[in-house]
Amino acid sequence: MKKIKKDRMGKEVEKLQKRIAELKKLETDCRKSESKCKRSEAECRKSESECKRLEKERERLLRIIENTKAAIFITSYDGTIIYTNPAMDELFGYQKGELLGEKPSAFSTSPDPVKFMKDTMRILEKEGYWEGAVPNRKKDGTKFTTYVRKSVLKDNKGAITNFLITENDITEHNHVKDQLKESLNKLEDVLEETIRAMALTIEKRDIFTAGHQRRVAELAFTIAKAINLSKDKVKGVYMAGLLHDIGKISIPAELLMKPAILNEIELKLIRNHPQTAYDILKEIEFPWPIATIALQHHERMNGSGYPNGLTSKNIILESRILAVADVVEAMSSARPYRPALGVDKALEEISSKKGLLYDSDVVDTCVKLFKEGGFKFK
Ligand SMILES: [Fe+2]
Numbered sequence: 302m303k304k305i306k307k308d309r310m311g312k313e314v315e316k317l318q319k320r321i322a323e324l325k326k327l328e329t330d331c332r333k334s335e336s337k338c339k340r341s342e343a344e345c346r347k348s349e350s351e352c353k354r355l356e357k358e359r360e361r362l363l364r365i366i367e368n369t370k371a372a373i374f375i376t377s378y379d380g381t382i383i384y385t386n387p388a389m390d391e392l393f394g395y396q397k398g399e400l401l402g403e404k405p406s407a408f409s410t411s412p413d414p415v416k417f418m419k420d421t422m423r424i425l426e427k428e429g430y431w432e433g434a435v436p437n438r439k440k441d442g443t444k445f446t447t448y449v450r451k452s453v454l455k456d457n458k459g460a461i462t463n464f465l466i467t468e469n470d471i472t473e474h475n476h477v478k479d480q481l482k483e484s485l486n487k488l489e490d491v492l493e494e495t496i497r498a499m500a501l502t503i504e505k506r507d508i509f510t511a512g513h514q515r516r517v518a519e520l521a522f523t524i525a526k527a528i529n530l531s532k533d534k535v536k537g538v539y540m541a542g543l544l545h546d547i548g549k550i551s552i553p554a555e556l557l558m559k560p561a562i563l564n565e566i567e568l569k570l571i572r573n574h575p576q577t578a579y580d581i582l583k584e585i586e587f588p589w590p591i592a593t594i595a596l597q598h599h600e601r602m603n604g605s606g607y608p609n610g611l612t613s614k615n616i617i618l619e620s621r622i623l624a625v626a627d628v629v630e631a632m633s634s635a636r637p638y639r640p641a642l643g644v645d646k647a648l649e650e651i652s653s654k655k656g657l658l659y660d661s662d663v664v665d666t667c668v669k670l671f672k673e674g675g676f677k678f679k
């Protein structure tokens with residue numbers, strides 16, 4: 302009897318212990334979900350304040366875009382205008398909202414606006430940014446040019462959704478640029494006239510070499526062009542040609558016109574003219590290395606020239622061109638001590654010393670110009 306009672310009590314205790322364990326688990330679960338609730342409540346509050354912050358930020362940005370002087374508009378992916386700021390409407394002469402639904406090709410005067418859009422789109426997709434000058438038309442038909450900057454706007458998966466475009470009127474800027482270019486051209490003309498006047502000064506003292514510098518300049522210019530020197534270097538060669546013998550100003554006129562072969566002392570005096578030319582020309586700030594070109598025009602490839610006995614790699618190309626043009630012109634014309642030898646003899650001379658005294662490419666080009674290009678001294 303006692304044993305039966307004991308067994309029943311044992312079972313009751315077991316049941317109670319199980320129940321207690323269940324209640325404890327329930328209590329733990331409750332605590333856990335209570336803390337979860339608290340956490341998500343905090344997260345909710347946090348994201349709500351983040352939403353408010355973002356909204357304020359959006360309003361602030363919109364205020365900036367609306368008030369900026371820079372013309373801004375946004376298009377959808379297919380190029381339809383979905384937003385314009387007041388500066389954009391004002392720049393193109395439209396009322397607020399009038400441009401919405403239009404495409405930029407409506408006011409672009411590019412020869413092929415559709416192709417232009419496709420080309421810029423390709424760059425935008427690849428690089429995310431495009432900029433350049435675009436010809437446009439205002440609502441009243443006035444044509445003008447803007448400098449356009451386009452960038453892409455993406456969603457959080459990285460796909461392009463919109464394009465943000467800014468437009469800057471550069472009509473005035475282009476006008477100033479044109480005026481500046483015109484002034485520079487005028488200045489260059491004045492400089493050329495001044496150089497010609499300087500060249501004439503020296504030629505007035507020496508009637509035998511009158512016109513020598515001009516003819517050398519013309520041949521050197523034509524050679525420089527034929528060997529594809531840049532436009533600027535070709536101009537430099539021409540200007541240096543006009544002045545290369547200016548150093549002769551320090552040589553007595555009687556010596557320059559002496560109808561006999563010169564003695565050693567006289568030759569030394571004459572051979573000083575490239576250095577004198579350099580000393581005069583280095584004082585003037587030319588946009589080309591005229592002083593150096595003149596200094597090296599009697600240098601020779603094998604180092605036998607003067608005044609510094611430079612060898613090929615140390616003689617600038619412009620001087621190597623001038624050297625050939627100088628010899629060809631001098632031999633083709635009469636000198637106080639000899640009659641003109643003629644162009645054929647001059648070409649024979651430079652060809653026979655090709656690579657030794659004169660630059661091979663320059664000689665080949667010069668010979669070709671006379672024999673095939675129809676070049677003639679005027
Ligand atoms: Fe010379």
Ligand SMILES: [Fe+2]
Binds near residue numbers: 517
């Ligand atoms: Fe010369």
